[in-house]
Amino acid sequence: MPDVFPPDVFPKDTIRCDACPVLCYIKRGQTGACDRYANFDGQLVRVDPHVLLDQAKSSGQPLVPFLEREADWDGTLVKSKETFVTAIGAGTTYPDYKPAPFIVSSEVDGVDMVTVVTEGIFSYCGVKLKIDTDRHLGPERNLVRAQGEPVGHVTTAEYGSQMLSLGGVHHLTGGTKSEGRVTCETLLDLCNGKELELTIDEGASIRVAAGKPPVVNGQREERMRVGCGSATIGMFAKQWFGKVDDVVVVDDHITGILSEHQAGKLLGVRETGIAIQGRRSTPGRYFQVANPGTGWGGTDISDPLTILKPFKSKFAWPGLRLLMVSTTGEQYAYFELDETLRPIEKNLPRELQTSVERIRENCEPALTTVLFMGGAGGSLRAGVTENPVKLTNSVKRSLTRVTSGGAPVYIWPGGGITFMVDVSRMPENAFGYVPTPALVAPIEFTLKASDYAALGGHTDHVRPLEEVFREKERRRQITSAPQSPNSPKTQTNSGGRE
Numbered sequence: 001m002p003d004v005f006p007p008d009v010f011p012k013d014t015i016r017c018d019a020c021p022v023l024c025y026i027k028r029g030q031t032g033a034c035d036r037y038a039n040f041d042g043q044l045v046r047v048d049p050h051v052l053l054d055q056a057k058s059s060g061q062p063l064v065p066f067l068e069r070e071a072d073w074d075g076t077l078v079k080s081k082e083t084f085v086t087a088i089g090a091g092t093t094y095p096d097y098k099p100a101p102f103i104v105s106s107e108v109d110g111v112d113m114v115t116v117v118t119e120g121i122f123s124y125c126g127v128k129l130k131i132d133t134d135r136h137l138g139p140e141r142n143l144v145r146a147q148g149e150p151v152g153h154v155t156t157a158e159y160g161s162q163m164l165s166l167g168g169v170h171h172l173t174g175g176t177k178s179e180g181r182v183t184c185e186t187l188l189d190l191c192n193g194k195e196l197e198l199t200i201d202e203g204a205s206i207r208v209a210a211g212k213p214p215v216v217n218g219q220r221e222e223r224m225r226v227g228c229g230s231a232t233i234g235m236f237a238k239q240w241f242g243k244v245d246d247v248v249v250v251d252d253h254i255t256g257i258l259s260e261h262q263a264g265k266l267l268g269v270r271e272t273g274i275a276i277q278g279r280r281s282t283p284g285r286y287f288q289v290a291n292p293g294t295g296w297g298g299t300d301i302s303d304p305l306t307i308l309k310p311f312k313s314k315f316a317w318p319g320l321r322l323l324m325v326s327t328t329g330e331q332y333a334y335f336e337l338d339e340t341l342r343p344i345e346k347n348l349p350r351e352l353q354t355s356v357e358r359i360r361e362n363c364e365p366a367l368t369t370v371l372f373m374g375g376a377g378g379s380l381r382a383g384v385t386e387n388p389v390k391l392t393n394s395v396k397r398s399l400t401r402v403t404s405g406g407a408p409v410y411i412w413p414g415g416g417i418t419f420m421v422d423v424s425r426m427p428e429n430a431f432g433y434v435p436t437p438a439l440v441a442p443i444e445f446t447l448k449a450s451d452y453a454a455l456g457g458h459t460d461h462v463r464p465l466e467e468v469f470r471e472k473e474r475r476r477q478i479t480s481a482p483q484s485p486n487s488p489k490t491q492t493n494s495g496g497r498e
């Protein structure tokens with residue numbers, strides 16, 4: 001962040017950026033503290049291009065104009081009616097009682113619509129990381145660190161995934177200056193798809209990036225589990241029946257045993273006298289067979305026999321065949337009982353190989369998902385309407401559609417406009433920051449023109465889409481995630497001069 005001197009120490013054409021509370025003085029040819037704004041020939045300009053999304057491309061229509069449309073093709077790759085104005089590169093107005101940078105009118109299926117776009121400055125924001133792995137990353141509530149600074153914590157695990165909650169106003173503003181800076185940097189990198197390293201107190205060291213497999217303690221995660229141990233027994237019981245006498249699916253959460261499980265009972269699997277560590281939940285389902293870790297099925301074991309107790313001689317028999325397998329099928333071992341009822345490891349019989357491969361085949365690729373979560377309930381709304389609560393009400397009543405960089409968002413129930421968006425559905429580098437510190441994220445509100453007027457919108461600042469589209473300065477094309485409703489394979493960017 002540059003020093004802010006009295007204006008008289010700067011050359012004449014130094015300008016002051018008023019797009020955020022930092023209020024940088026920017027000399028000619030230089031950028032402000034966030035690198036988003038620059039002094040270009042004495043004019044304040046938004047450095048990144050303003051992204052317009054071409055909806056025609058997302059709906060699978062031809063990318064190249066032809067037939068009757070070819071004649072009036074003017075060289076641009078989008079037509080205004082097919083274009084959605086995102087907030088990426090649109091800039092910010094501060095303080096927010098000023099209208100948002102772009103309030104654009106367009107016609108959709110004969111209905112006059114308005115889209116209000118702004119790059120919101122979010123002090124109240126964070127990311128939720130879903131990391132598809134069974135491996136134990138660290139105890140719930142333990143701190144997650146980046147560059148040694150606390151940036152979040154481990155939160156409730158989900159089915160086949162470990163969850164981290166990063167950022168939030170307490171890490172951004174409530175700790176040391178360094179904690180706030182590193183938290184902001186971490187959120188920015190994750191939201192913009194970069195890979196970074198995180199460490200968890202009393203836990204693992206991980207490398208994560210949106211849409212990529214996580215790396216846990218240096219090991220790239222290939223698959224997420226097919227299900228918990230009990231579910232795996234249910235799924236594959238029929239395929240094991242007759243080929244093996246008992247199966248244990250090792251899982252840190254619920255380890256399953258075929259002969260005791262309801263699936264085994266229904267098939268008529270004989271009792272085997274198997275006994276296992278841990279706490280029995282229901283027949284064939286055991287909790288806490290070992291400690292959490294990065295070994296078999298998210299436990300800390302590398303030798304599966306350590307979770308077995310001696311077989312009960314009343315039921316077991318020499319030659320009893322036992323398969324032990326993890327929930328991803330990555331680890332497996334086959335045993336037969338000797339005369340003293342001790343399990344002896346043998347090669348996996350061919351007829352069981354298919355079932356182990358089937359477990360692996362049913363495991364989906366392990367990925368890291370990054371959801372940005374931010375609250376637009378504050379003054380940002382005043383850039384949309386003079387009566388901010390009306391915007392909230394309109395969003396709650398689904399009269400106003402909220403998107404982030406053209407991607408769909410989930411709006412939390414209750415007060416304010418607190419939303420979540422999958423960053424991998426947004427165009428690249430959609431996020432920025434300001435050194436307050438806070439994250440800058442695109443947000444768009446689209447509603448009927450009549451509804452916009454009714455909620456006290458800044459109607460005198462509405463500009464036709466065609467007018468925005470004609471501003472070709474610094475326009476270029478980029479490719480973005482094709483799955484978003486408003487994010488096509490091709491986008492056109494227009495200059496973002498303020």
Ligand code: SF4
Pocket residue numbers: 017018019020021022023024031032033034035036037434435
């Ligand atoms: S940090 Fe960026 S947005 Fe804020 S005043 Fe400086 S240049 Fe402008």
